[in-house]
Amino acid sequence: MTVSETINSYSDVPVDVDAGVLRQKFIPDIDVEKVDAKYNVRPFPNAGKTKENLKILTLDSLDFSKYQDGPEGLQSRLELAAKLEKAITTIGFFNIINFGFSDAEYDRLASISQAILELPQEDKLKYRSGALRSDEEDRSRSLGAERGFGFKPKGYWNINAKVRDNIEFYNIKDVVHDSQLFDEKKNYPEIAKAHLPEIGNYYRFLHFNVLRKLCTLCDIILKLPEGTLWETHFKVYKDDLVNSGGGWARLMIYHGLKPDEYKLTNNTQLRGHSDSPGFTFIKGFAEIFGLQIRDYYSGEWIYVQPIKEALCVNVGDAMEFITGGYFKSSIHRVVAPPDDQKGFKRMMAIYFCDPAFSSVLDPEHLQSPKLNELNITKPDEWERITHDVWSNEKGRLFGQKKVNSVQGDEPRAVKMFGRLAERWHQVDLQQQIKI
Numbered sequence: 001m002t003v004s005e006t007i008n009s010y011s012d013v014p015v016d017v018d019a020g021v022l023r024q025k026f027i028p029d030i031d032v033e034k035v036d037a038k039y040n041v042r043p044f045p046n047a048g049k050t051k052e053n054l055k056i057l058t059l060d061s062l063d064f065s066k067y068q069d070g071p072e073g074l075q076s077r078l079e080l081a082a083k084l085e086k087a088i089t090t091i092g093f094f095n096i097i098n099f100g101f102s103d104a105e106y107d108r109l110a111s112i113s114q115a116i117l118e119l120p121q122e123d124k125l126k127y128r129s130g131a132l133r134s135d136e137e138d139r140s141r142s143l144g145a146e147r148g149f150g151f152k153p154k155g156y157w158n159i160n161a162k163v164r165d166n167i168e169f170y171n172i173k174d175v176v177h178d179s180q181l182f183d184e185k186k187n188y189p190e191i192a193k194a195h196l197p198e199i200g201n202y203y204r205f206l207h208f209n210v211l212r213k214l215c216t217l218c219d220i221i222l223k224l225p226e227g228t229l230w231e232t233h234f235k236v237y238k239d240d241l242v243n244s245g246g247g248w249a250r251l252m253i254y255h256g257l258k259p260d261e262y263k264l265t266n267n268t269q270l271r272g273h274s275d276s277p278g279f280t281f282i283k284g285f286a287e288i289f290g291l292q293i294r295d296y297y298s299g300e301w302i303y304v305q306p307i308k309e310a311l312c313v314n315v316g317d318a319m320e321f322i323t324g325g326y327f328k329s330s331i332h333r334v335v336a337p338p339d340d341q342k343g344f345k346r347m348m349a350i351y352f353c354d355p356a357f358s359s360v361l362d363p364e365h366l367q368s369p370k371l372n373e374l375n376i377t378k379p380d381e382w383e384r385i386t387h388d389v390w391s392n393e394k395g396r397l398f399g400q401k402k403v404n405s406v407q408g409d410e411p412r413a414v415k416m417f418g419r420l421a422e423r424w425h426q427v428d429l430q431q432q433i434k435i
Contacts, residue, residue: 007208009069014238015178017204022197026182035194040118044110046308047286047344054338057293057302060087061310065098067213081220088221088315090296092330095310099210101202103309109202110285112195113251113349116170119189124151127189129171134158139396146395147248149173149186154255159271163261167270169252172196175203176236176246203249206281206351207236210311211245214279222323223369232365233278233322233355242388243356247277250350254290254334262336270334274422276394277316281351284308288346289338294331294424301333317394318355318387321419324363324376331424357388381418394421 007017016022023030035041060083068076087094129148131137134156137144145152149171155164170192174180181200188196215229222228234245254269265271272294282291287306295302304312320329337346362378363371371377393416414421 007205010208010212012235013208014236015176015204017201017208019197019201022178022182022200026178027193027196030194032194035191036115039115039191041111041115041191043107044114044285044347045344047288047341049287050289050338050341052338052340054289054303056289056305057091057295058305059091059093059095059312060084061095061097062217063098064096064100064210064213077217077220077226081217084214084217085221088218088327090328091293092296092315092328093293093304093332094313095307096210096214096313097307097310099311101205105202106283106285108198109349110347112191112198113285113347114345115191116189116195116251117168117253117347119191123189124168125153127151127187128153130156132156143392144395147171147173147391157270159265159268163257163264165270166255166257166261167252168255169250172199172203172249174241174246175200175249176207176244177239177241179239180241199249202349203247203351206311207234207245207247207353210281211279211353214313218319218327221370222326222366224366228366233359234353235356241357243358245278245354245356247351247353250352252348252350254346256336256342267336268333269336272331272333272422272424274329274331275314275316275352276318276391277352277354278318278322279353280314280316281353282312282314282348283350284312284346284348286344286346288341288344290334290336290346292333292335294333296328296330301335316352317390318359318361320423321361321382321390322355322359322363322366323368324371324378326363326371326374326376329423331422354391355387357386357391359387361385361387361390379418383417385417390417390419393417397421 066076127150129150130145145156152169157165216226219226219228236244291304292301314330315327317329319327
């Protein structure tokens with residue numbers, strides 16, 4: 001079964017999901033072979049296995065080859081949901097394996113991503129997604145480089161009082177809408193425009209296939225009718241950007257810091273934070289260590305085992321709020337790779353999957369029997385807000401000096417709408433959840 005056939009088994013997908021169809025429909029005149037030769041599109045190198053002795057966390061893996069829809073697949077879904085519940089309510093991270101996107105397709109996506117991120121710096125600045133520095137951003141008019149369309153330049157974020165980041169990424173917005181992805185008014189670099197069909201096909205596969213299945217498993221955990229979370233928060237309506245679930249694509253690379261900068265940051269490249277969307281899907285193109293999770297039970301930072309074949313997923317703030325704190329938006333960071341992997345590129349494709357901007361971020365509307373059993377309700381101090389409000393406000397804080405110019409791991413505590421911007425979870429005591 002092909003990717004397009006897998007997605008099209010659902011009757012309410014409002015866009016094309018076949019790369020060939022998308023190419024013929026929207027960019028038939030681009031000579032892809034000629035563009036690839038011009039930008040040196042080539043295989044992306046994997047890293048060798050590290051020989052360093054690291055404390056490693058191997059995430060629970062959900063095998064989606066076992067997922068079956070329909071009455072005959074109920075037992076398989078129940079088993080997957082039971083495995084998911086422990087991870088999603090504690091550390092907030094897990095892997096998905098065997099989910100239907102082939103290794104060959106991933107290798108192609110890695111080659112395309114590499115070529116886009118290798119564009120000359122002067123070209124990247126023509127297509128940047130925000131200001132050169134986070135603190136220079138006019139947040140009343142701009143989403144900022146974090147969520148804007150285009151390239152985030154190196155040094156945009158403040159890591160701590162003395163060091164700025166050395167991370168680059170390229171954002172593509174609203175990938176689940178044809179009218180947005182292929183908008184002729186959008187200013188794409190040539191190499192990116194030539195490969196919008198392949199890029200769009202991958203992220204649409206994540207949204208309409210992987211996310212949809214994941215929502216069903218979450219419904220089972222919450223004892224809701226299957227399809228509830230999808231219908232209420234993540235379903236896509238053609239050209240309706242307010243009431244559709246969606247998100248944005250990111251192609252990202254960590255260049256690493258200088259030795260003296262690593263000393264100043266205690267080897268940190270991207271400080272601890274949680275993500276604002278519903279879920280984040282991360283696909284690393286090389287098995288390089290760097291991602292660390294703040295352990296839910298001990299507060300200790302632990303390396304996550306990178307697995308090239310797996311899709312690494314973490315819970316975002318939106319799903320934590322929608323479930324009243326039962327699902328955990330994990331605190332994670334990126335540190336220097338082991339010495340024997342520092343010569344390799346740490347590059348990845350990320351999908352930040354948002355619930356609809358109109359989604360209300362509290363558990364009252366769900367009426368979840370599971371949350372009722374646990375006496376989990378909306379805390380009184382939480383203001384009633386929609387996802388676009390939370391996402392916009394949190395985006396304004398990330399990487400700014402007033403939050404990050406501190407010693408140690410934790411940024412300054414900032415409360416918004418009765419909720420801490422970063423919650424830095426520890427074990428809940430008898431479900432008396434403090435966030």
